[in-house]
Amino acid sequence: MTIISQNSSNTSIAVVCFSNLRRQQTKDFCLRNGYPLINKKDKQYELLLLLHDDLIELYDSQLNTTISIDFLKGSLAHRHRFGGGRGQAIAKAVGLKSAITPTVLDTTAGLAGDAFVLATLGCPITLIERSPILFCLLENALERATLNETFQPITRQGFHIMQCDANDYIKEQRVKKQTAPDVIYIDPMYPDRKKSALVKKDMQILQRLHGKDDNTDELLDNALSFAKKRVVVKRPAYAGPLNDRKPDTSIKSKKTRYDIYTIEKML
Ligand SMILES: C[S@@+](CC[C@H](N)C(=O)[O-])C[C@H]1O[C@@H](n2cnc3c(N)ncnc32)[C@H](O)[C@@H]1O
The missing domain is CATH 3.40.1630 (S-adenosyl-L-methionine-dependent methyltransferases)
Known part of the structure; x- marks a missing residue:
């Protein structure tokens, strides 16, 4: 790795x-x-x-x-309490229904906003982040959260973080014939946009940290070869699909589109 x-x-x-x-x-x-x-x-x-x-x-x-990342207070905790539950676009995109709670591999963890939403809705989730700096923030947030009782249900259902390149991870899992996650989630850095003032501060910092992601095209191919049920790619509403690869369906919210590549029906 x-x-x-x-x-x-x-x-x-x-x-x-x-x-x-x-x-x-x-x-x-x-x-x-x-x-x-x-x-x-x-x-x-x-x-x-x-x-x-x-x-x-x-x-x-x-x-x-x-x-910094905080799973217990601030914007993440606020979204946990008031975010709209399984009715949110991201929840629909990963296929959450009353009787269906898929396992998720988030290949682009970043500040873990999306992963945390899915975890609070019950999904066992593994987060992969390749940046050592962001991984340090993630690890620290998890250290602090696990000391708190309210985070225990999330720990119990499975919330794991790893620092590596998700492409390498997926390839290794396939070679070792490991159980695939139901859903693989990809949220690459957004393509350049003209009105940079519209980019939130935390994303501006992420952009400064990484520049543009360079291997998310490969990531889509790898994800499609490993996920059990579907691959979900988060895109800004103004951008085309990743890799120009047409999704089977999409779920749209105001600024965001979730492109869904179906491998098997969610049952
Ligand atoms: C737009 S951010 C993700 C934001 C995240 N969804 C959130 O809610 O905070 C994209 C992140 O994916 C990471 N990333 C990109 N390609 C990756 C790869 N191949 N393996 C692991 N991490 C990757 C980048 O380092 C960056 O932190």
């Missing part, structure tokens, strides 16, 4: 550790992934990974803002 050591864009990234508890972990992380470890916040770097005792966050110098 490939561990990516550099971000694919040319963004300058450094790491700052404010926690004695995390000192060794931080050194290991920097060594493994080739990021400089510096003593204090330095705005020369476009992105800074900040490690505190509890929280790990990503600071964007240009936007002067930080992002």
Whole structure:
């Protein structure tokens, strides 16, 4: 499995550790992934990974803002409580019905917003993220959430995170003849759009971190060769299908379209 050591864009990234508890972990992380470890916040770097005792966050110098992942409060928890349950477009797209709760492999975890929605609706889910920086945020969010009782049902039903390239993961699973997930979910970075002001801050930071995803075409092919029931690709409403590959059907919400490639009927 490939561990990516550099971000694919040319963004300058450094790491700052404010926690004695995390000192060794931080050194290991920097060594493994080739990021400089510096003593204090330095705005020369476009992105800074900040490690505190509890929280790990990503600071964007240009936007002067930080992002982190929190499964217990903030926008994710709000969507959990008020998001519309199984009636949401994403839930319909993965095939959730009252008697059907598919297993999902989210191959592009990012900040885990989509994965968390599916998990709160009952789907056992595995999240794959290739960026070491984002994986660090994910791991930290999970560390904090698992200490809380309200997260236990999600842990019990299955919420696993992995850092690797999803293409490698799928290929390996197929060679080892592992059980395939019912649904494979793909949410690539959105193609360029003219009105960049419309891109939310967290997605702007992700774009700075990654540049454009470069292998999601391959990912669609791999997903189609492995998923049991369907592959779902999230697209912006204005964009064509991934890889120009026509889906069997689509579910649309205001700004988003979920392209569905059916392999087998959901029963
Ligand atoms: C648009 S973001 C996903 C956002 C996510 N759905 C959410 O709700 O936060 C796409 C993410 O997929 C990751 N990614 C792209 N290709 C990947 C691959 N082949 N394997 C693993 N992760 C990948 C990128 O690093 C990026 O973080």
